[in-house]
Amino acid sequence: MCTDPKPSRRRYSQPHHPATQRSRANSQLPPITSCRCVQKAWLASRAIPRRKGTYLMPGAQRPLNEANFKHAMTITRECALDLLKVLWGIHPYRTTLMFFLNILRGLSPAFRCYSQAMIVDELQSFITSDCFTWSRLVRLLVTEILRRAFDGFLDSFATTNERIVHDSARFFVEYQQVAQRLRLDIPTLADPHVRDCLQESDLFVRSFNGMGGFGLLSPFDFVQILALASELVSHIFVLLSLTGGTAHLGALLFSLFSAVLPMILDRYGLATSQADNSYSPQEAKTAERQEKLRSLAYSDVHRSEILVFGLGPWILSSWSAARRAMLTDERYSLTKSNLPDMLKEMNVSDLLFALQNIPLLLMFQSSSVSLGSLALYRSSVQSVVFTVGNLLTTIRMAFQGVFLMGAFCAAMNIQPRLDPPDEDALKYPTNSGGMKLEARHLSYTYPGSKDASLKDINFTLNAGESLAIVGYNGSGKSTLAKVLLRTIDFDTGELLVNGVDIRRLPPRDYHRRISTVFQGFSKFNSTVKENVGLGYVQKLSSHAAIERAIRLGGADSFVGSLPSGIKTKLDATGFDYPSCAGMNAMVPSGFSSASSNKIPHGLSGGEWQRIAVSRAFMRAERPEVDLLLFDEPTSSLDSHAQNKVFDTIDDVSRSSAGKRTKTVVFITHRLSTARRADKIAMMERGTITEFGSHEELLKRDGSYAALYRASV
Numbered sequence: 001m002c003t004d005p006k007p008s009r010r011r012y013s014q015p016h017h018p019a020t021q022r023s024r025a026n027s028q029l030p031p032i033t034s035c036r037c038v039q040k041a042w043l044a045s046r047a048i049p050r051r052k053g054t055y056l057m058p059g060a061q062r063p064l065n066e067a068n069f070k071h072a073m074t075i076t077r078e079c080a081l082d083l084l085k086v087l088w089g090i091h092p093y094r095t096t097l098m099f100f101l102n103i104l105r106g107l108s109p110a111f112r113c114y115s116q117a118m119i120v121d122e123l124q125s126f127i128t129s130d131c132f133t134w135s136r137l138v139r140l141l142v143t144e145i146l147r148r149a150f151d152g153f154l155d156s157f158a159t160t161n162e163r164i165v166h167d168s169a170r171f172f173v174e175y176q177q178v179a180q181r182l183r184l185d186i187p188t189l190a191d192p193h194v195r196d197c198l199q200e201s202d203l204f205v206r207s208f209n210g211m212g213g214f215g216l217l218s219p220f221d222f223v224q225i226l227a228l229a230s231e232l233v234s235h236i237f238v239l240l241s242l243t244g245g246t247a248h249l250g251a252l253l254f255s256l257f258s259a260v261l262p263m264i265l266d267r268y269g270l271a272t273s274q275a276d277n278s279y280s281p282q283e284a285k286t287a288e289r290q291e292k293l294r295s296l297a298y299s300d301v302h303r304s305e306i307l308v309f310g311l312g313p314w315i316l317s318s319w320s321a322a323r324r325a326m327l328t329d330e331r332y333s334l335t336k337s338n339l340p341d342m343l344k345e346m347n348v349s350d351l352l353f354a355l356q357n358i359p360l361l362l363m364f365q366s367s368s369v370s371l372g373s374l375a376l377y378r379s380s381v382q383s384v385v386f387t388v389g390n391l392l393t394t395i396r397m398a399f400q401g402v403f404l405m406g407a408f409c410a411a412m413n414i415q416p417r418l419d420p421p422d423e424d425a426l427k428y429p430t431n432s433g434g435m436k437l438e439a440r441h442l443s444y445t446y447p448g449s450k451d452a453s454l455k456d457i458n459f460t461l462n463a464g465e466s467l468a469i470v471g472y473n474g475s476g477k478s479t480l481a482k483v484l485l486r487t488i489d490f491d492t493g494e495l496l497v498n499g500v501d502i503r504r505l506p507p508r509d510y511h512r513r514i515s516t517v518f519q520g521f522s523k524f525n526s527t528v529k530e531n532v533g534l535g536y537v538q539k540l541s542s543h544a545a546i547e548r549a550i551r552l553g554g555a556d557s558f559v560g561s562l563p564s565g566i567k568t569k570l571d572a573t574g575f576d577y578p579s580c581a582g583m584n585a586m587v588p589s590g591f592s593s594a595s596s597n598k599i600p601h602g603l604s605g606g607e608w609q610r611i612a613v614s615r616a617f618m619r620a621e622r623p624e625v626d627l628l629l630f631d632e633p634t635s636s637l638d639s640h641a642q643n644k645v646f647d648t649i650d651d652v653s654r655s656s657a658g659k660r661t662k663t664v665v666f667i668t669h670r671l672s673t674a675r676r677a678d679k680i681a682m683m684e685r686g687t688i689t690e691f692g693s694h695e696e697l698l699k700r701d702g703s704y705a706a707l708y709r710a711s712v
């Protein structure tokens with residue numbers, strides 16, 4: 001796996017001992033294992049033999065072979081017990097109770113059979129002999145009723161208890177999973193193994209639904225094995241007490257064999273259902289494509305483009321090609337006739353099951369045998385066969401569950417790649433007057449790309465200076481912005497922030513010092529208030545702060561006229577509803593304005609951009625913010641609005657005395673705006689070819705001067 005956890009490092013703070021379950025669940029997971037062997041075992045279990053570099057799809061069943069058995073053992077040894085201990089710690093009493101109740105539940109079927117056999121015996125003696133007593137029959141019936149009542153009570157109590165344990169455990173693991181997802185940065189998430197690991201970890205989290213929900217087993221479901229084992233032991237005990245001869249023992253072994261036989265066939269690759277294993281990466285791709293095309297056909301978001309570009313027939317034919325390919329594959333695997341299928345056709349298990357009646361005949365020959373004993377014998381044999389089958393299935397599911405658990409443990413140990421190791425981490429070096437940036441020979445190639453998007457970038461931007469990055473499309477401006485924002489790393493070179501290597505600054509701390517507008521900014525399907533307030537969540541409930549940010553971003557001009565002002569819900573997709581205006585017209589006249597206000601309101605491109613700029617201003621004025629980085633913040637705005645935004649950026653970056661207190665970097669294609677900056681970086685083919693003030697670059701009469709002349 002691509003991550004490089006250092007075993008010596010403590011990754012999670014130890015949970016304190018909170019009194020409530022909620023705070024326990026909110027605490028961080030103590031380190032389960034930092035052993036790389038879990039990651040290695042998990043990854044190795046996914047490798048497809050003889051196809052180097054190819055892996056099973058996330059969630060696919062691991063073949064039951066020796067290598068995987070060893071991997072399962074490693075995972076169990078390294079993380080199962082630790083994880084169970086952590087989960088047990090959430091509800092120690094209830095979890096212990098759950099274990100006992102499951103064993104008790106396992107014993108109850110044998111008691112049931114025994115009790116019913118006694119009633120049958122009593123009835124038999126009523127019909128055939130005179131040693132029958134009513135009082136004994138009534139006693140047996142009352143005992144049976146009480147037993148049933150107790151069974152019912154035990155069952156509902158055990159189920160409720162189990163649900164409480166599972167729910168808390170589920171919340172706990174879900175919480176860890178979400179927290180870990182939020183910790184991970186873009187380069188880490190770009191790794192396909194990390195994504196697969198998180199996906200399998202998600203499946204593990206979902207398994208906490210109780211009793212094999214989603215067909216998966218959570219560690220708590222392992223108690224099922226205990227319950228089944230105790231059920232098996234109790235039935236065997238009943239059988240042994242009923243029979244003694246070797247003929248009966250032989251029949252018993254025969255019964256067990258009949259239950260185990262299908263699993264043996266399976267073990268040697270003669271299984272009848274290999275669906276998951278035969279799901280090759282190519283088939284998975286076809287399935288994914290089919291699903292994507294189906295979603296496209298159903299999508300409202302892309303409806304306009306589908307209509308205007310006439311994509312309907314293409315979607316339909318592509319979908320049907322993918323679907324047909326899948327159906328053909330499925331049909332092919334179904335028609336493949338082999339030995340197990342033939343054995344299945346012959347219903348071997350049923351045949352063996354029929355033979356189990358032989359000892360019944362043997363018993364019948366014995367004159368002393370009672371009807372109840374026969375019934376008890378018959379039901380016990382059937383229960384043994386059924387329980388052995390269940391036990392083997394549960395063990396197989398548990399075997400698969402171990403790998404999902406391994407994925408969870410491995411996922412919890414993934415380190416965000418941009419986080420510096422604890423021993424190297426430095427605090428952000430504060431600097432009055434903004435952030436000083438020094439780039440030395442920076443280069444970067446996107447994963448999977450052949451060409452570098454950044455090549456040998458060099459510049460120095462002093463604290464409080466402003467820099468405009470200009471250049472042709474695809475010249476690397478946004479990539480440089482991402483590097484400066486520390487959302488991606490660089491391959492070679494050095495980037496100093498206030499004299500300190502940016503790689504030694506924890507990104508979370510560094511990001512507190514920045515406010516930004518991304519080129520492809522987010523549009524949240526929420527209210528104006530939240531769309532803006534998310535720029536500084538600490539002030540999300542402050543009306544005044546949000547209104548100020550809206551004013552600074554120039555969004556007040558239209559927000560005031562929205563149906564519910566800043567509480568208006570915005571339609572982020574733009575096309576999710578037939579049309580907001582249309583919808584308003586469709587609302588029956590009797591509807592109150594309140595209900596029509598619930599319909600998300602659409603915005604124009606420029607209006608959305610003002611919302612994004614307002615979001616950046618929500619945080620930009622904070623004293624801890626040293627860098628304002630705006631990637632084409634005004635590309636959709638008219639010239640007047642554009643100037644206003646840049647005037648505001650200038651105001652916000654200065655103290656009340658007019659001194660620059662924040663460094664400003666902005667990317668723009670409008671060179672009339674770029675000339676406002678102290679420095680301009682002209683980018684071409686991934687590198688800065690010219691750097692200096694507007695006047696200096698004009699004097700130089702190079703690419704910038706040519707671009708400037710072309711634009712004015």
Ligand SMILES: Nc1ncnc2c1ncn2[C@@H]1O[C@H](COP(=O)(O)OP(=O)(O)OP(=O)(O)O)[C@@H](O)[C@H]1O
Nearest residue numbers: 446447449453471472473474475476477478479480
């Ligand atoms: N995620 C990515 N994966 C691979 N290559 C990428 C990725 N993003 C950008 N690139 C490539 O990197 C190069 C620089 O892209 P970048 O977005 O930085 O250009 P830009 O100067 O901001 O362009 P524009 O002016 O059009 O916004 C381009 O060749 C682009 O194709």
